[in-house]
Amino acid sequence: MSAARHVSICRSMYHKQFAPIGHRGIPSATLRPRNIIPRFNIQAIRHQSNITSPNxxxxxxxxxxxxxxxxxxxxxxxxxxxxxxxxxxxxxxxxxSAPSDAESLKLFHTAHEKAAEINKHITNHPISVALRERPGWTESRPHLRYPETIRPHSLTAGTLMGPGKFPVPPLVFSDDKELVSLSYVGTDMCGHNGIVHGGLLATMLDEGLARCGFNSLPSKIAVTANLMINYRKPVPAGSYLVLRAYTTKAEGRKVWVKGSIELLRDDEKPGDVLVEAEALYVEPKYxxxxxxxxxxxxxxxxxxxxxxxxxxxxxxxxxxxxxxxxxxxxxx
Known part of the structure; x- marks a missing residue:
């Protein structure tokens, strides 16, 4: 065999055994082993079998x-x-479970001479007599329908009732769309001296208009959503007042009401308008x-x-x- 042939065979054998990487020759079998059998995770396979058929x-x-x-x-x-x-x-x-409208009229009793006189004037006033004869109208004292356990915690039925404030509960007449309330405001409800506080008038209007709008709602319960008030004239303390309200619109859970407070005259004619208001009441969803x-x-x-x-x-x-x-x- 010639020397050239020997060198060629040696080179081919070298390339078959080694794979040149960089400047070194590393056996290719160590880099890219062939015929390797993959290994399986026996525990994972058992876990998957448990999932497919749970215990x-x-x-x-x-x-x-x-x-x-x-x-x-x-x-x-x-x-x-x-x-x-x-x-x-x-x-x-x-x-x-409160008393009825008719029963509330019999619940007011007083030994105070001034309060008895005020009650007599309101009960026998020409407006009261005329409204009492109207068909479809009811007469009541709503504040006396409050249970005694709740009354002390109520602003209008408890806190504001008494001598110098509201010595007599207001007398209320109403039908499905209108309301008329007669009351007397004492001398201890002033803002400026001798003038009834505007916040008290707002409270009276809010309650009176709401009670008027209740009749247009399924549950007869609502909360105030909006109340707009226009004060026309000062309201003198120690005065008889008449609150008039009427429902203007009712739609679903909402009702719109307008009203005013006037001085109570000795006859049935309207008195001077002191305060005007309009409000929106909404029946709560709950x-x-x-x-x-x-x-x-x-x-x-x-x-x-x-x-x-x-x-x-x-x-x-x-x-x-x-x-x-x-x-x-x-x-x-």
Missing amino acids: PSLRRARFRRILAYGAFAFFFTSVGIVATAGPAATTIFSLV VKVCILTALRRLSSNGFSLFRIFFKLALDEEHSTLPPSLNDLDSKQ
Whole structure:
């Protein structure tokens, strides 16, 4: 064999055994091994088989966890609803079980000579006599329908009642769209000396207009959304006043009312307009929940409330809340 042939064979053998990388020759078998059998993770394969066919005990544990989380969510949601609607439901329960309009007229008694004189003047006034004879109008003293447990915490039915303030509860006449209220404002309700405080007049208008608008709402409950007042003349303290209100529009849960406060004359003619106002009242969305809660509490006391329950629950536009439980009891 020649020397050239020997060198050629050696080079081919070298290239087959080594792969030049950089300046070194490294065996290619160590860099790119061939015929390697892949290794599998036996534990992972077993885990996947458990997922495809879960263990019944694992299913039961998962169900128990879901049930526990659902119970906790329901409990705390119920606590939140009760904490929010509970006070309102208690108030509605007390108001629903309040005396009727006719009974409220018999609840005012006083040994104070001045208060008795004011009450006689308001009761026998020509306006009262005329409104009492109008068909479809009711007469009441709404502030005396408040339960005694609630009355001390009420601004108009408790705090503002008494000598020097409102010595006699206002006498209210109303129908479905109008309201007339006669009252006497004492000398201890002033802003400037001898002049009734404007905030008190705003309170009177807010309450009077709201009571007028209640008749146009299904639940007869609303909150003030807007109240605009125009003060025309100063209101002298120690004066007889007449508040007039009328509903201008009712739409769904909203009702718009206008009204005014006038000096009460000795006859039926309108007096000087002292204050004018217009307001928007809205029935709260949660009111039916509170009413139904109150009705359930009443039902537990033995009253038959199926009729008003269905009116409140099923008839949103024409449902009404009876003025007292005595009306319900008489219809049984």
